[in-house]
Each structure stands twice: as structure tokens, then as C-alpha cells.
Amino acid sequence: MPYFDAASAAPLHPVARQALLASLDEGWADPARLYREGRRARLLLDAAREAAAEAVGCRPDELAFTSSGTTAVHSGIAGALAGRRRAGRHLVVSAVEHSSVLHSADTHRAAGGTVTEVPVDRAGAAGAEAYAAALREDTALACLQSANHEVGTVQPVAEVAQACREAGVPLLVDAAQSLAWGPVEGAWSLLTGSAHKWGGPSGVGLLVVRKGTRFAPQGPADERESGRAPGFPDLPAIVAAAASLRAVRAEAAAEAARLRELTERIRARVPELVPDVEVVGDPERRLPHLVTFSCLYVDGESLLHALDRAGYSVSSGSSCTSSTLTPSHVLKAMGVLSEGNVRVSLPPGTAAGDVEGFLRVLPEAVAAVRAQLGAPAAAPRAVPRGDELVVDALGRRCPVPVIELAKVIGDVPLGGTVRVLSDDEAARLDVPAWCEMRGQEYVGEEPAERGAAYVVRRLV
Amino acid sequence: MPYFDAASAAPLHPVARQALLASLDEGWADPARLYREGRRARLLLDAAREAAAEAVGCRPDELAFTSSGTTAVHSGIAGALAGRRRAGRHLVVSAVEHSSVLHSADTHRAAGGTVTEVPVDRAGAAGAEAYAAALREDTALACLQSANHEVGTVQPVAEVAQACREAGVPLLVDAAQSLAWGPVEGAWSLLTGSAHKWGGPSGVGLLVVRKGTRFAPQGPADERESGRAPGFPDLPAIVAAAASLRAVRAEAAAEAARLRELTERIRARVPELVPDVEVVGDPERRLPHLVTFSCLYVDGESLLHALDRAGYSVSSGSSCTSSTLTPSHVLKAMGVLSEGNVRVSLPPGTAAGDVEGFLRVLPEAVAAVRAQLGAPAAAPRAVPRGDELVVDALGRRCPVPVIELAKVIGDVPLGGTVRVLSDDEAARLDVPAWCEMRGQEYVGEEPAERGAAYVVRRLV
Known part of the structure; x- marks a missing residue:
């Protein structure tokens, strides 16, 4: 039963399992205590x-263990903003950051x-120039992910870090998706990570604050982890x-090359096997194990x-699966089709045969x-029913508005228009995406009483 | 090698270990996902x-799992204060709460x-009347621990909860030390706990918010755990x-009775075996497994x-062991001797022989x-050297100021005074405690250039 959602969570790496079991016996005591059980725990901690700092490429005293990647991001952003309060209260993020970053930005705004949300291109990449342009006199902090969690696009962190350094602004890098594959290059100031993305257990994140970076932990004081992560x-x-x-680092180079071939195969074969599919994300500058269409x-x-019934566990950024019923903010920022969205992220060790099996059932x-x-079938109907048609898809969830549009586009003459009434947020993304895929304008x-009207002109 | 610091942390209960191992295999996936691994994780969660809610005595949807007892307290207090913002911004806590509560209070003050800090009596108990008197028109929240973590005194939670209910103020109970022994009685509104205090793993706390309690989670939004505990x-x-x-609940009644006998034995024997010892905390209304002297x-x-060298791991609230070098705020609030403080907290299963061994080596x-x-030996020297003597203990840490006092008290005549100059915070507690133990006044x-002068009159 192949599991292809490593970007969300994965079973423990065998080494992690072994280490966990050993330290259940040796590392349960309070490392702050003076007795032997405490001293033993302190040695393990x-x-x-030291091991984590070496893998990240920082000093041990710059690294704090948090209770998750999300709390590392929350604490890192709050602490960095407070530490730079005198510089100002302007925060720069990319439009495709993880929700933990964007929710921190909402809190800051409130x-x-x-x-400032820096836009991304159709591949999901933020430009270093756009970042540089967003930096202001009063910018306290900039944030950029090392690679996108939904489409796998690798961000130009080193260039953005350089631009930030020149402007005297610290850069926080959310490295959750990439730390398994290697350290983050460039002159970043803060970095966050999440252990269960690299085969570690859930319940562990990390927050790195480089020496010299102004940082003022927020929330109630606590002695643990340099005051940056409260609780035992x-x-x-x-x-x-x-x-x-x-x-995972010891195996990273070889495994990355192997998984990159498998995801490359998916990128190439899916559009051949399935009609009307858009593979999204940068085809070259991308994570090795992740592909989205x-x-x-x-x-x-x-x-x-x-x-799932066919035996494959994958994820989706599609509007119809998220609990909030809004389309993925990542796909939205990229301006690509959101409906029927599938993210495949291969855990280390994925067999080539399992990928072939997925391509067979898809x-x-x-x-x-x-x-x-x-x-609808590909060919539109032949008989025009008038110069303008209205499709009322109010109350219908994606992909119904686009399906209804496709059904009637042949009913207007060339040059005629179809107005799609929809109150599903995803239509704003998917109607234009459909037009591009179909060669329509x-x-x-336009505003409407409920939802909005999306106007399409028939060209072909 | 007996470990007597269960109130700080304890090895995993065998049942917890077994459950942990089983769910490493079955429960690693994201419970919010739709595929089978996610559904399996959701069922486990x-x-x-349900099991935790039943043990606490609440509805499952009132209980959120947090990443520690400390974060449960931080989030619980912040959310309850924000939810009652309209009522006012007054917070009531006891003077002997856990540092996570007092640090939350500091943040609120800042x-x-x-x-308002409600004082406690010499046994460490807060009075229900004092709580009732502290509640005001603008009180947003009151907090009271179920039992004290340093001296084991059980607090009158049900009475205080009743007083709070009558005043329309929610009560948050920090039940970290007592949940292993039974549910918290009374009409409390919020409750927090910490798994590694009941034989569970560290990294798990719980926050219960009763239906009808106003609560506004603070910090960046997150969908997990009803928005009350961010992160995977x-x-x-x-x-x-x-x-x-x-x-542990299944064994609680029998084990409580057994451990209570063992701690009773320590309470009785220590003052017989060791001269100049003060056993602190309530002798009756107390946790079964904990004793402090x-x-x-x-x-x-x-x-x-x-x-530790003799093979016994115990803890201390004494000024000389804490990393902050200030005397335990609990002992300070109680007004009892803080020097040479030892907390013995027996893990379930502690053998009577191990306690006897401890009494032998102590x-x-x-x-x-x-x-x-x-x-000094018990008898003071016989030759008075003048009506007033000054002991300069500046720069000397506890218990030196008290030792120096004891050495010279016999050098002044009856009615004469000794002024102890000290800049160790603990002297403020320990000089009066010594006077009481020795029958001196x-x-x-008095203020001094450095530290303070503590004046003692020789009576015997």
C-alpha cells in the first residue's frame, strides 16, 4: 500500500526509532537536575x-528544540519582530509561505x-529582485521558505539573503521541506525546521537564531532552550x-538522485496518460521527491x-479537500489550475515499481x-443558442462551475460570451486556468449579487 | 539506585511504553488527511x-492536547484572559503556583x-475566603493549583471554585501534580495537566476548557486541537x-495508600534522625507521594x-540549587526555612526498603x-563580647549567613542583638526561620548599603 505523502508526515526512520527506544530508558529525566539521571539526560540533549547544529550548519548554542515546526515559526517570527521593534514594524513574506508563516503575518497585522507579500511567478518562485524591492527603511524581518511545500519549487534563498544583508534586514528561512536534503546556503539569520519531515518523530521542531541577530522571545518566560521554547x-x-x-543526510545525495528520476517520470508521464492535466511547479529548481499536478x-x-481505494495515499491542495474549503493559497498565488490537485511526495526508499503502479491506476x-x-467531452456542441449565455453555478462546489462552462461554451458563437455565476472561491482560479488550457479568452x-460573474469569450 | 523525584519526571509507565511503540507503527500520519493512514491516526487520536477526557471528567471536545503542561498553562491563561477582556483585566493567582502560572501573570502585568497574589498559610494552603476576597468586579480569571508541586499541600479547589462561580469568574486549575491520583472536584472552568507527571511521555500536556467558558486563543491561528494547540x-x-x-488511575487508590505510609514514615523519622530539620507542607491534606523538609x-x-553519591536522586527548592539562585517562591510564601531543602517524591512502585535506605544515609x-x-554545635559560646555584634556575610551564599549568626549568638548577652549583613535573598527567609527554631527573637x-541587615535578639 504505497504512501506518497512524505511532505506531510512519514513513518519514523529506523535510526530514529532505535534512538527513541534507547533514550526512553536513558533520557526521561529532567536535564536541568543535578542527580545522575538528570546529568545523563543533559549529556543526551x-x-x-551538536548533531542537529552540525547538520544545519550553525553553532549548537544558536539552535533551540521546539515542540513542532509550526511553533518554531511562530516563536521565531514573533521573537525576531520584537527584537527589531526599533527598526520598524514591517514584515516581508512570500505569497507561498506555509500557513504558519502567513498566520504569524496575520497576527502581526492585527x-x-x-x-508585504512578495508575489511569485507561475512556477511558484519568488524573485530576489522583488524581495529586494520590498525591503524598506522600517522592515524588521523578511521570511522565505527554502522550498515550497505544495509544489516543490526551490526558492532563491541565497540571493534573497544577500539582498536582505545589504539592507540590514534579518532573513528567516522556513526550511521544513528541504532540511532532509541538505543545509540551507546563504547568509540567513534565522531558520526553522520540523523533524517529522526528515524521518524524525513529530513533536520536535528547531529554531536557529544566528549570533548577532536581535531576538526577544515573546510570551511568558521559561528557562528551557535559551528561553526560546517553553516546557519540559x-x-x-x-x-x-x-x-x-x-x-537521512548520509543517504541524501544518492536518494535525491534516485527520487528525482521517479518524480521526473511522473512529471513526464501524467500529461501523456491523463487528458487535461497541468503539472505545476518549477521543472528544474525543485525538491527531488515532490511533484504536483x-x-x-x-x-x-x-x-x-x-x-486511496486503489491503494495510493496522496495529498491535495485542492479547494475541495481542505477543511476551510478555500483553494490552496499557493496555487492561487501561482495563478494555476487548482481543481483536481494532487501532490505526490515520495518517502525515501520508494520503489520504482510503486510509482509505475500509481501511473497505471491514475x-x-x-x-x-x-x-x-x-x-464534458472535448468537442463542444455545434448549435449556438445566442450571443451570451449565463451559467448559474451558485451553491455548486468546484469543479462544477468549470464543468458547466465547458458544457455550454459551444452553444455561443465565436466571439460570444459565457458568464459563469459562482460563489466558490476556486472558480476565480480555475475559470481563467480553463481558458488558458482551452484557448478561450x-x-x-464582475461583481454579482452572490459570488461573482466570470466572463469568458469563445475564440475556438 | 532509587529515584525519588517523580514530581519532576519519571520513566514511562510500562503501559505508556507499549502504547507508544504500537502507535509509532499505526499513528505517525496526519490525522487531518483523508487516506487510510490518516484515518487510522484520527481514530487513535x-x-x-476520549480516554483522557473520561479520566479528567470532561467532554472529549473540551480537551485539547498541548505540547507540555507549561504550554497548556500559558495558552489557557492567555486564552481565558482574552476571552474575558470585556469583564476586565484583573487576574488572581495564589502565591505558590507553578512558575508557568506566575510567568503568565508577569506577562499579563507587563x-x-x-x-493579585493570594497569600498562603505556613502549610502552603490558600484560603477560600482569601480567594473570595480577592475577586473583583473586573476579575477576568482566577488560577489555583490542585496541589503544590514543592511541598505537596492540597489546595481547597472545590471551595475556591464555588466562590469563583458565585462571583461569575472562571477558575483555571493547574492539576499537574494531582491528575495521576484522581479527577479534580468542583466547578472549575479550565484545567491543565502534564503527561510526564503521570507516567506518560514528555511532550504532552492537556488543556480543558469547559463548554460555556469564554476563550479566545492567542497567537497565530492554527487548525489543530480546536485552535488551542498549534503544530502537528x-x-x-x-x-x-x-x-x-x-x-495509573486503575492503581491509584491502592498505590496512594501505600505511598502515603512511606511518606508518613519520612515525615515522622527525619526530625528524629536529623537535628534542626523542619518538615514543611500540610501533614494531612497533601499528595500521597511527596514530602519536603x-x-x-x-x-x-x-x-x-x-x-546522589549515596545513590538517591531527590530534588530541592533551596536557593542554592536553582539556576536563578533565588530561594523557592513557594517556601518564601509559606515563610518557612529554605536552606538545605529536600523534596522527596516517590514514583509508583517505590519499595519500602528504598525509603528505609534513604533514612539510613540521610x-x-x-x-x-x-x-x-x-x-556550629547546638550550645552557644558562653562569653559575651558586647551588647551588639555585627556579622558581615556579604557575598556569602546560604546557609553561611545563618551559620555565622548561630556561631556568635552566644557572644552577646541575653537581650543583646546580632545584626546579620547579607545580600543573599534566602537570608530574608532563613534568619527568621532560624530564630523560630532556636527560640530567639x-x-x-533594616536597609543596608548592600543587601540588608537582619536583626536578631538573643532570648535564650
Whole structure:
């Protein structure tokens, strides 16, 4: 039963498991205590910190273990902003950061700070020039992920770090998705990570604050982890996290090359096997193990269920699977199709045969979902019914608005328009994406009593 | 090698260990995902929540798992204060709360809120009347521990909860030390706990917010755990925590009775075996497994090391062992001797023979430390040297100021005074405590150029 959602979580690396079990016996005591059990725990904690720092490329005293990657981001951003309060209250983030970064930005905004979201290109990459242009006199902090968690695009961290350095602004790098593959290059000031992304246990994140970076921890004081991560440390998990980071790094170069071939195969074959698919993310500057594509006329949740029944566990940034029912902010910022979105992220050790098996079941799974939703055949109907048609898809969730649009586009003459009424946020992304895929003209969006009207002109 | 610091941390309960191992295999995936690994994780999480809620005595949807007891307290207090912002910004805590509560109070004060610290009696108990009197029109929240972590005194939670209810103020109970022994009685509104205090793994706390309690989570938004605990949940640890809570509860009544006898034995024998010892905390209303005493003329850190060498791991709230070098705020609030402080907290299963062994080595360990520090014999010297003597103990850490006082008290005539100059915070506590133990009169404290002068009148 292949599991292809390593970017979300993965089973423990065998080395992590072994380290966890050993330190359940040796590392349960409070490392701050003076007796032998405490001293033993302190030795384990120190060794774990040294191993993690070496893998990150920092000094041990610059690295704190937090309770998750999310809390590392929350604490890192809050502490860095407070430490630079005198410089100002302006924060720069990319539009495709992880929600933990964007939610921190929301909190900052709500407290009276200002935030600039740097846009990304269609591949999901932020430009170093755009970052440099966003930096201001009052910029307290800039944040940029090392690689995107939904589409795998690697960001130009070293260039952005250089621009930040020149402007005297610290850069926080969310390295959650890339730390398994190698250290983050460049002159960054703060860095965050998450152990269960590299085969470690959940419950461990890391927050690195380079010496010389102004930092003022927020929230109630606590002595643990240099005051940067409150609460009793989960030592067995920390030891396991450090051990697995070291272990995956030892295998990283070889495994990256192998997985890159497998994801390259998916990138190449999916558009050949499945009609109306858009593979998204940068084809070259990308994580080795991750590939994402969107399928027209497909409801992401149904597709995930179909693939799950066929034995494959994958994830989706599609509007129809997220609990908030809004389309992925990443796909939105990239301006690509969001419906029927599938993210495949291969855990280390994934067999080539499992990828072939996935490619075998995918076309049928997509076809079944399309048939169930009544997705249109490629050829539009021949008889025009008037110069303008209105499709009322109010109250219908994606991908229905786009399916209904596709069904009637042949009913207007060349040059005629279809107005799609929809109150599903995803339509704003998917109607233009459909137009581009189909060679039709997207005229624009107009306000409507409920939702919005998306106007399309028939060109072909 | 007996370990007597269960109140700080303890090895995993065998049931917790078993549950942890099983869920490393079954519970590593993201419980928010739709595929089978995610659904399996969700089932485990739901079952753990139900088990924990049953043990606490609340509804499952009232209970969130946090990353530690400390973060549960921080989030609980911040969320409850924000939820009651309209009522006012007054917070009531007892003077002997855990540092996580007092640090939250400091943060609240720094943000412009007001805090009332309810004093405790010499046994460390807060009075329900004093709590009721502290509640005001603008009180947003009151906090009270279920039992004290340093001296074991059980607090009158049910009475205080009743007073709070009558005043329309929610009560948050820090139940970290008592949850292993039973649910917290009374009409509390919020409750926090810490798994590694009940034989679960570290990295798991719990925060209960009763339905109807106003609560506004603070910090960046996050979907996990009803928005009350950000970050990917450490599911194996959560499952283990819930399993061990259920397991220790099944054994709680019998084990409490057994351990209470052992701690009763320590309470009774220590003052017989060791001269100049004060056993602190309530002799009746107390935790079954915990007993604390202070030894005159003893440096806590040296005593801990001596006991460690003799094979016994215990803790201390003494000024000389804490990393901040200030005397325990708990002993200070109680007004009892702080020097040579030892906390014994027995893990479940502690053998009676180990306690006897401890009682055998303790007198010698105390005597050795006293000899090393040059502690005086009981009888004061006979020749008075004048009506007033000054002991300059500036720059000397506890217990030296008290030892020097004891050495010279016989040098002044009856009615004469000794002024002890000290800049160690502990002297403020220990000089009056010594006077009470020795039947001398503590006249008071006077400001001095450095530290303070503590004036003692010889009566015997």
C-alpha cells in the first residue's frame, strides 16, 4: 500500500526509532537536575543539539528544540519582530509561505504591523529582485521558505539573503521541506525546521537564531532552550530527531538522485496518460521527491478517495479537500489550475515499481471521477443558442462551475460570451486556468449579487 | 539506585511504553488527511481524547492536547484572559503556583493587566475566603493549583471554585501534580495537566476548557486541537499519555495508600534522625507521594550531591540549587526555612526498603555537609563580647549567613542583638526561620548599603 505523502508526515526512520527506544530508558529525566539521571539526560540533549547544529550548519548554542515546526515559526517570527521593534514594524513574506508563516503575518497585522507579500511567478518562485524591492527603511524581518511545500519549487534563498544583508534586514528561512536534503546556503539569520519531515518523530521542531541577530522571545518566560521554547523538553523525541537527521543526510545525495528520476517520470508521464492535466511547479529548481499536478473537471476529494481505494495515499491542495474549503493559497498565488490537485511526495526508499503502479491506476481514477461529475467531452456542441449565455453555478462546489462552462461554451458563437455565476472561491482560479488550457479568452470578473460573474469569450 | 523525584519526571509507565511503540507503527500520519493512514491516526487520536477526557471528567471536545503542561498553562491563561477582556483585566493567582502560572501573570502585568497574589498559610494552603476576597468586579480569571508541586499541600479547589462561580469568574486549575491520583472536584472552568507527571511521555500536556467558558486563543491561528494547540500533534506520545493516565488511575487508590505510609514514615523519622530539620507542607491534606523538609545550616546543592553519591536522586527548592539562585517562591510564601531543602517524591512502585535506605544515609549526608560548612554545635559560646555584634556575610551564599549568626549568638548577652549583613535573598527567609527554631527573637530587617541587615535578639 504505497504512501506518497512524505511532505506531510512519514513513518519514523529506523535510526530514529532505535534512538527513541534507547533514550526512553536513558533520557526521561529532567536535564536541568543535578542527580545522575538528570546529568545523563543533559549529556543526551547536548549531543543531540551538536548533531542537529552540525547538520544545519550553525553553532549548537544558536539552535533551540521546539515542540513542532509550526511553533518554531511562530516563536521565531514573533521573537525576531520584537527584537527589531526599533527598526520598524514591517514584515516581508512570500505569497507561498506555509500557513504558519502567513498566520504569524496575520497576527502581526492585527497588532498594528504592516506586511508585504512578495508575489511569485507561475512556477511558484519568488524573485530576489522583488524581495529586494520590498525591503524598506522600517522592515524588521523578511521570511522565505527554502522550498515550497505544495509544489516543490526551490526558492532563491541565497540571493534573497544577500539582498536582505545589504539592507540590514534579518532573513528567516522556513526550511521544513528541504532540511532532509541538505543545509540551507546563504547568509540567513534565522531558520526553522520540523523533524517529522526528515524521518524524525513529530513533536520536535528547531529554531536557529544566528549570533548577532536581535531576538526577544515573546510570551511568558521559561528557562528551557535559551528561553526560546517553553516546557519540559521531549528528550527521547529530540534524540531521535537528531539521529534521523544525521542518517537521512548520509543517504541524501544518492536518494535525491534516485527520487528525482521517479518524480521526473511522473512529471513526464501524467500529461501523456491523463487528458487535461497541468503539472505545476518549477521543472528544474525543485525538491527531488515532490511533484504536483491538477486535473481539469475533477473534484480533488473524490480523486483522493479513488486513489486511496486503489491503494495510493496522496495529498491535495485542492479547494475541495481542505477543511476551510478555500483553494490552496499557493496555487492561487501561482495563478494555476487548482481543481483536481494532487501532490505526490515520495518517502525515501520508494520503489520504482510503486510509482509505475500509481501511473497505471491514475488515468482510470481520474476518468471515473470525471464520469461521475458529468465532465464534458472535448468537442463542444455545434448549435449556438445566442450571443451570451449565463451559467448559474451558485451553491455548486468546484469543479462544477468549470464543468458547466465547458458544457455550454459551444452553444455561443465565436466571439460570444459565457458568464459563469459562482460563489466558490476556486472558480476565480480555475475559470481563467480553463481558458488558458482551452484557448478561450478570459474577459474578467464582475461583481454579482452572490459570488461573482466570470466572463469568458469563445475564440475556438 | 532509587529515584525519588517523580514530581519532576519519571520513566514511562510500562503501559505508556507499549502504547507508544504500537502507535509509532499505526499513528505517525496526519490525522487531518483523508487516506487510510490518516484515518487510522484520527481514530487513535479520538480514542486518546476520549480516554483522557473520561479520566479528567470532561467532554472529549473540551480537551485539547498541548505540547507540555507549561504550554497548556500559558495558552489557557492567555486564552481565558482574552476571552474575558470585556469583564476586565484583573487576574488572581495564589502565591505558590507553578512558575508557568506566575510567568503568565508577569506577562499579563507587563501588558497592562493587574494581578493579585493570594497569600498562603505556613502549610502552603490558600484560603477560600482569601480567594473570595480577592475577586473583583473586573476579575477576568482566577488560577489555583490542585496541589503544590514543592511541598505537596492540597489546595481547597472545590471551595475556591464555588466562590469563583458565585462571583461569575472562571477558575483555571493547574492539576499537574494531582491528575495521576484522581479527577479534580468542583466547578472549575479550565484545567491543565502534564503527561510526564503521570507516567506518560514528555511532550504532552492537556488543556480543558469547559463548554460555556469564554476563550479566545492567542497567537497565530492554527487548525489543530480546536485552535488551542498549534503544530502537528505528536500522536504516539498522545496515545501513550492517555493509556498511562488510565493505567495509573486503575492503581491509584491502592498505590496512594501505600505511598502515603512511606511518606508518613519520612515525615515522622527525619526530625528524629536529623537535628534542626523542619518538615514543611500540610501533614494531612497533601499528595500521597511527596514530602519536603529543610535542614538548618545545610547548603541544598551540597546535600543533593551527597545524596546522589549515596545513590538517591531527590530534588530541592533551596536557593542554592536553582539556576536563578533565588530561594523557592513557594517556601518564601509559606515563610518557612529554605536552606538545605529536600523534596522527596516517590514514583509508583517505590519499595519500602528504598525509603528505609534513604533514612539510613540521610543523617550522615546532612552531618557531612554541616561539618564541611563549619556549622556550629547546638550550645552557644558562653562569653559575651558586647551588647551588639555585627556579622558581615556579604557575598556569602546560604546557609553561611545563618551559620555565622548561630556561631556568635552566644557572644552577646541575653537581650543583646546580632545584626546579620547579607545580600543573599534566602537570608530574608532563613534568619527568621532560624530564630523560630532556636527560640530567639527576630527583630526585623533594616536597609543596608548592600543587601540588608537582619536583626536578631538573643532570648535564650
